[in-house]
Every structure is written in structure tokens, then in C-alpha cells.
Amino acid sequence: MQQYKQERAPIYEALERFKRMRVVPFDVPGHKRGKGNPELTAFLGEACMQVDVNSMKPLDNLCHPVSVIKEAEELAADAFGAAHAFFMVGGTTSAVQSMVLAACKKGDKIILPRNVHRSVINALILCGALPVYVNPATDQRLGIALGMPLGEVEKAIRENPDAKAILVNNPTYYGICSNLKAITDLAHRHGMLVLVDEAHGTHFYFGKNLPPSAMSVGADMSSVSMHKSGGSLTQSSFLLAGPSVNEGYLRQIINLTQTTSGSYLLLSSLDLSRKNLALHGAEIFQKVVDLAQYARDEINAIGDYYAYSKELINGDSIYDFDVTKLSVNTLGIGLAGIEVYDILRDEYDIQTEFGDLGNVLAYVSVGDRERDLERLVSAFAEIRRRYKRDKTGMLQHEYITPQVVIPPQKAFYSEKRSVPIGQSEGKICTEFVMCYPPGIPILAPGERVTREILAYIAYAKEKGCSLTGTEDPDIHYLNVLEGE
Known part of the structure; x- marks a missing residue:
């Protein structure tokens, strides 16, 4: 059985050898190791531009x-x-x-x-x-x-x-x-x-x-x-x-x-990152687990928020839980996750991964420090103090079971027409409607538009979700099957 040396990074090593060769480029890319685009080179750095190269024999x-x-x-x-x-x-x-x-x-x-x-x-x-x-x-x-x-x-x-x-x-x-x-x-x-x-x-x-x-x-x-x-x-x-x-x-x-x-x-970033994880992954991710757990405990101590973890496990639909994920339910303070997401970014200069109608996800990685998590926890506490309100009337369901009428390919390529979204109930959608992130469709091609879905879309718009996937960028109109 072949023994692999995980301390190797063959693509990175080949690029380092290539840099020492001082090859004169008469191939693409046309910036020619950055010399043809000084502003971009100043922005990204010469080291980066020198290895933005095309395939060739030494590089595979x-x-x-x-x-x-x-x-x-x-x-x-x-x-x-x-x-x-x-x-x-x-x-x-x-x-x-x-x-x-x-x-x-x-x-x-x-x-x-x-x-x-x-x-x-x-x-x-x-x-x-x-x-x-x-x-x-x-x-x-x-x-x-x-x-x-x-x-x-x-x-x-x-x-x-x-x-x-x-x-x-x-x-x-x-x-x-x-x-x-x-x-x-x-x-x-x-x-x-x-x-x-x-x-x-x-x-x-x-x-x-x-x-x-x-x-x-x-x-x-x-x-x-x-x-x-x-x-x-x-x-x-x-x-x-x-x-x-x-x-x-x-x-x-x-x-x-x-x-x-x-x-x-x-390619070189994949190569070097694989090497790093193969050699140091266990300690790297133990640090991530510890950071996420610290933040989870602190956020739950604030009150009204719920940073969930392994206590959800039920042996089936939640068979296990990834404890590196800092998922925080915000409904207890009367705010949608997307509202907390926006406040964190706009007022605290904290960018989380995404907010949906009930949750915020803060992505924790080896690049984080404990003081970064402390700043996040403090912001959550302050948002609760400043913005908490009654949660009556908040939409809670993030997932609506779709009515699939025809296959996605057939719907997507069928003859279609654009109708005002308020007049689309009962019709068959031929495009996507989704909040991004996470990029999970609310509607997909071939699915029936229902009153519940339209209410969800309207609520998501009202709360500030970034809706994507439709031909109409403002989502005032929806493409539906011709003849519907």
C-alpha cells in the first residue's frame, strides 16, 4: 500500500519552482504576471499575480x-x-x-x-x-x-x-x-x-x-x-x-x-489547506469546538436567545449535531434572524454568515479569536436590551412542503409568462425564489404557488431577506407555466 507524505504540497511546490525559472510569458493570462495591470497588482500583490498562470507542462x-x-x-x-x-x-x-x-x-x-x-x-x-x-x-x-x-x-x-x-x-x-x-x-x-x-x-x-x-x-x-x-x-x-x-x-x-x-x-490553496488539515486538523478543530461552545454558553446566559446544540438530538431526524456551528434562534427577542443579522452588520460591524426568519448563523473557524467571540456575545446582549419586542405575529416556519407538479427541467424550459406575484396563486412556477444565503429554494421550477408560499415571500421581503432566483430582480413578477 502506498505511503502518502501529507507534508507535501505538490502544486504549491511546482509553482515555487516555476517562479524561480523566470519564464518569459507569451501565453495567457494577458496581465503577464501582473505587469500589464499595475493597479490590480498593487491591490492583490505581486506574489499573487506571479502565480496566476495558465496550464503548462511543469504545472500539469x-x-x-x-x-x-x-x-x-x-x-x-x-x-x-x-x-x-x-x-x-x-x-x-x-x-x-x-x-x-x-x-x-x-x-x-x-x-x-x-x-x-x-x-x-x-x-x-x-x-x-x-x-x-x-x-x-x-x-x-x-x-x-x-x-x-x-x-x-x-x-x-x-x-x-x-x-x-x-x-x-x-x-x-x-x-x-x-x-x-x-x-x-x-x-x-x-x-x-x-x-x-x-x-x-x-x-x-x-x-x-x-x-x-x-x-x-x-x-x-x-x-x-x-x-x-x-x-x-x-x-x-x-x-x-x-x-x-x-x-x-x-x-x-x-x-x-x-x-x-x-x-x-x-488549486494551490486547496493543496496547502489539505496539507494543513492533514497535519494539524485535530487541534485546529478542537479549538473551533471550544470557541463555539464558549460563545454558545455565553449567548444562552443572556436570555431569550437560544444557541442550540446536541440537546436537540433525537436519534432520527436529528441523529447528530455539528457543535462547530453557532446557530442562534432569535425569535425569543421578537426579531427575525435577518433583522439581527442586519443590526450586527450595520451597527456593530459584525458580519455573520446569514440570517433567516428565525435564526442567525455565526460561522466559527480557526481564524477566530476569543476576543472576537466576546465582541459578538456583547453585541447580542446589547441588541436584546435595545431592540427586544413582543414576538406575537412572527412567522416561525423556515420550510414549506412544496407541491411538485412537473419535473424541474420540463418546467424550466417550458413556454412561460410573467404575472404579478399577487396573481400567481395556484399557478406552476418556472423559476426559483429563494433567500440567499442559504440558497434553499422557497419555490423551484415545477412547483405550485400556494397562498402559504406567497405569505412567506411577502414576510421575507418585509424582514429584509435577500430574495434571488427570479428573472424580475424586484420579485414583483413571477414566471409561471403558459396556459396556467
Whole structure:
């Protein structure tokens, strides 16, 4: 068995060698190591611009790696306990879509929770696969969607034995984990692939006493946002695959949509971040766990807020909880999460990850210091003192079970017309409506517009959520199926 040296960083090392070669560039990019764009070079730094280069023999090629990128991918696979790892420079969106496109063809069924990221439904639009939704349980107090109950997954498999794959969010944005091992074993007994959107779970591979990772329970493919908790540059991710996946075919699928001009800034950041986590991940994420727990305890001591954790675990729809997630329910102070999010940014210069109708997520990482968390806790206390109000009339549900009428691809490409959103009730939507972040659709193509959904959209607008996905940027109009 090959022994991998995790202290190596082959792409980074190749770039360092390349810098010493003093190559005269008559290739792209046209800024020519920064000399052609002095203002950009002054902004980003000469060191950055010198390694913003194109594929060439000494640096390998992302579309068909044979040397340093191949070696870096083998090191990543070893570090994550996968059979194969692919460097992704189109974000985890690209990785998620590659998983779905590799598992499903037009007309194939895929079992998945409806509270997926929009990238999953986008993949269904691209390939024409048919979603079989397992509606997640919801927590009435927190107003959030939970994991996939095992019994519901079993029911979906029984009713759709021809489904090709099951996709699982693990963890959710809020830190909720499904029983991934049981779901994987169940799917494999029925000949189905298991795909895991692990965008928020990089640390599961390296931290101690955290929920199990997708590769450790035998899932077939997983998409990992290395840039979220792993320390790499924004837009860089890994697509991991198990031994049963055809590496060559998956590479072909990735190359359908991934750029042929992979950024070496992103690639080297993945390489160095993998090295860092492989060597120091356990201590890094122990620090993150401790920081998050400190903040959670302090916020809960304020009163009215609820920073939730493992006490939610119920053995099924909340099988486990990611304790690095500092998810805070704000309904007790009479403010929507998005309102607290806005106040933190506008009045305290604190940028949290997102706020929805009932919760705020503060993303804690190794880059944080205890004094940063103290500042956040103090701001929460002051917001409660200054802004607390009666919570009567606040909308609590973050998830509405959709009425799926036709497949996403058919709806998206059908003849459509634009109607005032107030006149869209009962019609079939042909576009997305979602709050971003987190990017989970309120409405997706092919779903019925209901009175409850329209009330939710109006409430989200009123509270200041950033609504996206529609052709009309102001969301006064909605595209619906022609003839509806």
C-alpha cells in the first residue's frame, strides 16, 4: 500500500519552482504576471499575480492531470479517506452538480430532501432527472428543516425501487445531521448510489468527536467546501469518490462544466489547506469546538436567545449535531434572524454568515479569536436590551412542503409568462425564489404557488431577506407555466 507524505504540497511546490525559472510569458493570462495591470497588482500583490498562470507542462492540467495535480489529488484522497479526490474550482456548486450528473441521466429518479441547495435542483434541470422528495421533519420551535428520517427514506425507496441514487445534506447549514450510516447501508442494499452534499462538513474528516464523514460511512460521492471550514480560497472545493465510482467517467462528467482554465490560486490553496488539515486538523478543530461552545454558553446566559446544540438530538431526524456551528434562534427577542443579522452588520460591524426568519448563523473557524467571540456575545446582549419586542405575529416556519407538479427541467424550459406575484396563486412556477444565503429554494421550477408560499415571500421581503432566483430582480413578477 502506498505511503502518502501529507507534508507535501505538490502544486504549491511546482509553482515555487516555476517562479524561480523566470519564464518569459507569451501565453495567457494577458496581465503577464501582473505587469500589464499595475493597479490590480498593487491591490492583490505581486506574489499573487506571479502565480496566476495558465496550464503548462511543469504545472500539469486540471482537465487531464498526469503529474503535480494528479499527485495532489492522490494526497487529498488519502487525507479524506476517499478512493479518489478531484480539485474543483467552480465551488461546491460544481461538485454537487457533477455528482448528480454522474449518477443520473434523463428520466432517472433521485431521492433527496427538498431543503437542498439550489445547485442540486439546477443539476436536475441540466440532466432531466426526476426528484423524489423526502420532506424533512421540522422543528416547530426553531422553524428549521431537520434531517431525513430513516423511515421516510425507506418509504421513498419502497415506492421508487428504480431510483438511481439518494442525496443527503450532511450537515445542514444549521448543523443538523441525518443518520448517514444507516441511510447509506439502506441505499446500497437496494442498489442505489449515495451522494452527500457535505459543503459544511470539511471538519468531520479531521476533527475528533464530530459526526461521521461521508467517506467514513461508505458513501459513493461527496462534495466538500474546503473554503468554508477548511481554510482554502473562496470557490475551491473537493469532490470525493469511493472505490465503486468509475474515476475516468467522473472526470469526464466534471469536464462537461468545469473550466479548462483552472486557477492556480485556487488549486494551490486547496493543496496547502489539505496539507494543513492533514497535519494539524485535530487541534485546529478542537479549538473551533471550544470557541463555539464558549460563545454558545455565553449567548444562552443572556436570555431569550437560544444557541442550540446536541440537546436537540433525537436519534432520527436529528441523529447528530455539528457543535462547530453557532446557530442562534432569535425569535425569543421578537426579531427575525435577518433583522439581527442586519443590526450586527450595520451597527456593530459584525458580519455573520446569514440570517433567516428565525435564526442567525455565526460561522466559527480557526481564524477566530476569543476576543472576537466576546465582541459578538456583547453585541447580542446589547441588541436584546435595545431592540427586544413582543414576538406575537412572527412567522416561525423556515420550510414549506412544496407541491411538485412537473419535473424541474420540463418546467424550466417550458413556454412561460410573467404575472404579478399577487396573481400567481395556484399557478406552476418556472423559476426559483429563494433567500440567499442559504440558497434553499422557497419555490423551484415545477412547483405550485400556494397562498402559504406567497405569505412567506411577502414576510421575507418585509424582514429584509435577500430574495434571488427570479428573472424580475424586484420579485414583483413571477414566471409561471403558459396556459396556467
